[in-house]
Amino acid sequence: MTDNKISLKNITINPNSEIIYSSSVGLGGDSDEIRILLFNKRLISSNDNFEIINESNTQIIMNKKTAIKLKELLEDYFEE
Numbered sequence: 001m002t003d004n005k006i007s008l009k010n011i012t013i014n015p016n017s018e019i020i021y022s023s024s025v026g027l028g029g030d031s032d033e034i035r036i037l038l039f040n041k042r043l044i045s046s047n048d049n050f051e052i053i054n055e056s057n058t059q060i061i062m063n064k065k066t067a068i069k070l071k072e073l074l075e076d077y078f079e080e
Helices: 064-079
Strands: 021-029 033-046 049-063
Touching: 033 064, 049 064
Parallel strands: none
Antiparallel strands: 021 033, 033 049
């Protein structure tokens, strides 16, 4: 088996493609509210490099009552 390297100059990602996404989730909050942060990223080709750009981020903000309900739902889910 050989270790052939591919030049990035030969690879281009079509900006209209619907592939190569990544997502991440963050959690935060304070005594009044809980936040769930959702980040969507996209891999693009830029000149001779690949770059990851933030395509969108969404914040879901919950009050304590809703956060407690979510906690109960998750506990029930993991008990099964």
